[in-house]
Amino acid sequence: MSDAVLIERRAQGILLVTFNRPDTMNAFSSDMSAGLMDALRSADSDDTVRVVIVTGAGRAFCAGADFSPGSGAFAAPTKETFSSDPLDGFHPWECRKPVIAAINGHAVGIGLTMTLQCDIRIVAEEAQLGIVQNRRGVLPDAHAHWTLPRLVGHGRATELLLTGRMFRGIDAAAWGLASEALPVADVLDRALELGAEIATHTAPVSVGVSKRLLWMSAPAPNDINELERNLHLHLMGTADSREGVQAFLEKRDPEWSLSPTDDWPEWLDEH
DSSP states (O other): OOTTEEEEEEGGGEEEEEEOOGGGTTOBOHHHHHHHHHHHHHHHHOTTOOEEEEEESTTEEEOOBOOTTGGGGGOOOOTTTOOSOTTTTSOGGGSSSOEEEEEOSEEETHHHHGGGGSSEEEEETTOEEEOOGGGGTSOOOTTHHHHHHHHHHHHHHHHHHHHOOEEEHHHHHHHTSSSEEEOHHHHHHHHHHHHHHHHHHSOHHHHHHHHHHHTSSOOOHHHHHHHHHHHHHHHTTSHHHHHHHHHHHTTSOOOOOOOHHHHOOGGGGGO
């Protein structure tokens, strides 16, 4: 794996993924894309990983596209190989483990749109954010026209995408784009705290299937009801359904035994 992405195993099953091009404010590169997707694939199949946290080294999360080529930064691509989503090989939403973006600083263009594919975003209050691609003669990418309206509603998404204007982390939290806006020094610690809470108190298969339901493309209420019913039938009566209740009654942390590798409802992948 390239040095553009650092991988670190933390306590309680947390995998920390750090974009590591601080001299360029973590301007996005193919190595960063490949490194993140590799980390997500690995986490998805590794039962010792419960949560993935993505952050940036230095004072930025990711400043967006690398403009070192100058005006040719968006040169015409080869149609057969081009993808408007550099994470198209394995999206954060495909990982069965919760993915938290700890946005420790500026997140611009692809640097922000890729975080919209994560499950939770914690952002620095004064971070400068923007989906600016329409101001650069291209257009928002990484499924942003689908992910952003899910988070902030159609009206706000329209404003942000069509103006391409910059805004602060504190605004992102107020609009629902981020869960919390904190002083920059507290962002990663809060993400780690939240990751530890998920790892300790939620059952691995339960949280994985819940995440899968949340990312489905607007199924009808009856469809969701049927999926929830079938998933309850898959989970109820298992060791984890007993352990969750027993740990609560005994006022202790649960010890989960089911795993996404061995106990995943394979039929859910067909939806």
